[in-house]
Amino acid sequence: MGGGTLPGTAATASDAESDRVVFHVDMDCFYASCERLRRPELADEPVVVGMGYEAGGTIGAVATASYEARAFGVESAMPISAALELLPRRADADPDDPDAPDPAETGRYLPVDLEFYKDVASEVKAVIRDCADTRREVSIDEAYLDVTDRTSWAVAGGGECGSDPEITDAETADPETTDAETADPETTDPPPSTAAGPADVRTLAEGYARHVKSRIEREAGVPASVGVAPNMSAAKVASDADKPDGLVVVPPGTVADFLAPLPTADVHGVGPVTERTLAEMGIETAGDLAAADPDRLAEELGDRGRALSRRARGDDERAVTPTGLPKSLSRESSLPATDDDETKRDTVSALAADVARRARERGCLYRTIGIKAVEPPFEVNTRARSLPGPVDDPDLVEAVALDLLDEFDGVRVRKLGVRVSKLDFAEGDQATLSGFDAAEQTDGEESGPSETRAATGGDGSKLTDWVGAEPTIEEDDTDDGTPGDRPRRSEEGQASLGDWE
DNA sequence: TCTGGGGTCCTAGGACCC
DNA sequence: TCTGGGGTCCTAGGACCC
Incomplete structure (x- = not known):
């Protein structure tokens, strides 16, 4: 990103030349985090939130499993009955019964309480709305933010191309922001950059993302992972790349390299069927996908093939637009x-x-x-x-x-x-x-x-x-x-x- | 382990019209 | 009078996402 881009010159450039700053905010095991918010004693426990589940029952499916529960193999969409085999219910741990499960290897099972989660989500959204004018709230726990007008890819600390004073202000002027992210980077020993590019370069975008992330945690009380990239699909992958509590930055020009080693299934829009089709074509990674002949992809997958190929190359021009009315x-x-x-x-x-x-x-x-x-x-x-x-x-x-x-x-x-x-x-x-x-x-x-x-x-x-x-x-x-x-x-x-x- | 519930988008074929 | 092409709407199914 040498010296920024003059207005008008980037408009038609594809992929890496886009200097948009897009955040993907993805709440970590959101339902479980909400339950912990009102029941702090669940803090480090394996927590499973089941839909269609009633206390003590075995029917329903896993809506969200905390990371502690995932360590036992419990996954989203898994039937509760299956989850219980991997991770018995805490209530079934009876110290007097030699056959009962070890309490240390049990979890808490709770039914979904969507109304409460919506309340928490509205606090998250309040922060997001405050931090970005252009945003797309995709689901109860996920949103894209276009914050190009609030920050930039300039290097933090007045480095080579980070000389826009307005931008620096935007990051630091928030009076509520009291923690490390606003303090002078020189004196606070900034956390190591999670940028996928040169590791020692912290961009203003990264600082702003840290700010958004910590505001969410502070004001809504639940943790989020944030991906930062020049487009939506890369930001999405980035937010997933270091969950939970992740912050992954993929600066312009590094998107294709960031994606290349990932399995195709990590590309947004590749599900089990497409993954299999791609594998049959010898395409295993996003890098393979980026390198594959788009015409051949189109033969197998139709127009989607071309779109996926572009995404894998880091080329995604979709604008962040608000969610419309339901269809x-x-x-x-x-x-x-x-x-x-x-x-x-x-x-x-x-x-x-x-x-x-x-x-x-x-x-x-x-x-x-x-x-x-x-x-x-x-x-x-x-x-x-x-x-x-x-x-x-x-x-x-x-x-x-x-x-x-x-x-x-x-x-x-x-x-x-x-x-x-x-x-x-x-x-x-x-x-x-x-x-x-x-x-x-x-x-x-x-x-x-x-x-x-x-x-x-x-x-x-x-x-x-x-x-x-x-x-x-x-x-x-x-x-x-x-x-x-x-x-x-x-x-x-x-x-x-x-x-x- | 036989898979919860709420959505979106895309495709393909048929009907119908001009 | 067996033969064109284009457009739109409808239905059904499939893939995907959270």
Whole structure:
């Protein structure tokens, strides 16, 4: 990075010439960290947080395992029953029972408490919003920050190219920042640089990342790992490279070298299937991937092949953009495999009601209703039907879902799901501030003309006649039908994260 | 160890239209 | 009157991510 880049000259340069500064902030075993926050006695214990898990039970899957638990082989997505074999429950450690597990080799098992984690996440987000104007909050525990305008790749301490006073200020002027990262680098014996480049070069970007990271820990009380790079995919890999509590910096020009030795599976977008395909082509590392002929990759993987090849070379021009509004809403749930149609219909009815309720809470209409039916062992079937126009109609969701389910009469299923898609956030009536408490009005009046009458029209002919029977829906739904509380699109074009809070 | 639940994006084939 | 091409929408499935 010699002497920085003149404005305008870098715009079209690919990969390493981009001088953007992108952070990927990734909370360490977030759910477990949240549990520790409110139960400090769990601090150094193996902690397993299970979804679908109830205290004392054996069903469910591992949502998050603390690093202490991972040392026993417990991994995300593993069935709780399997985790228990590797790491028995602490409660089962009975000192009087010679057959009981050694307490030192047991762990704490807790059910997911998403509401609490969201509270913690909102504190993390408050820090992130304070530290970056441009950001993408990807999930409850993960975000990308473009902080190009707050820091730079200049070398810290007024080195060769780090002479921009504004930038130095940005890093150090925060009055709240009292710890080492603001102090004079000369006197505080800075932590060794984790830059992938020349190890003795600390950039301002690294200092700012340290600042963000320590603010999160201080203000939200949970640890984070941060990856720093000139683009999103490299930052993502960097944040993973030294977990937990990691800070890995990959300066411009070093991205390809940083990625090269990593297995292909570490490249964002390479899952088990692609990994296998690549291995069959003799491609084992990101370096191999970068060196492979893009045309050959495209033959095997389609357009994705080319994109992965670019990523592996450190070339990722995607801008950090806020998360948009959701494209679909769904609920699904597993059940003991059954072919009992009554059970299946009850399940689908409940899922449909829940999906419809959430859609209404978010003030969104939907035009497609679908189901998912998973046959053992893992055969996924989906069916969907589109309506002539967007609606907000719980009864219709149920009716259509049940109708689609008919195809699976007598079929054994182990999981069922209901989804609405082709969402329409009906942005027309911002004026409806009165609909503020719409989430509460789920009973009684239907809050608007978007309620389609087709399926509930009073005759027994359920939905045989709704397709094409209600071309009037379209006119109707535009004037109302949005409860108006959720789509907070004004915040930044699109709600930065309409999801929670 | 038979795999939880919530999403996104992409592809392919068919229907339909001009 | 067996034959063109392009575009769009829809459905189903697959891969991936957290």
